[in-house]
Amino acid sequence: MTTKEAANRYAAQHVSQWGERGWAVYNPHGKAVDELPVIYGFNNGGRSGWMSAKLITEDGTSLGGHCCTAECYMPHDLGVVDGSRPDRHEDFRKHYPDGYRMEFVGYDAVRGHEKLMAAIELANAKDTQS
DSSP: OOOHHHHHHHHHHHHHHHTTSOBOEEOTTOOOGGGSOEEEEEEEEEETTEEEEEEEETTSOEEEEEEESSGGGHHHHHTOBTTSOHHHHHHHHHHOTTOEEEEEEOGGGTTTOHHHHHHHHHHHHHHHHO
């Protein structure tokens, strides 16, 4: 267990290292970036120290998740930040071989994000069909 001060210091260092990078884009055919399908990373809630980070495609396919101690780590841990988690991008490229772009949605913005909510509805519809 660490102190609150140490945890805050580590979080600040993490944000300093990764926070200035943009969201990852895979664009092998040089399409306009806004035409690429989106893979959303988002904070699905939980409690401090045990938060649920999720990945979902705009077509409603789940691409995994991660347990995080704080929301500030989620974009990196999910592979949303450019240069992070190349292992996850192997799976992303299998799903979208012609390209994709990443976007992270924080907990407070999830319910108001129409496109993310549409992806979640598609995922829920898939679940009820299986």
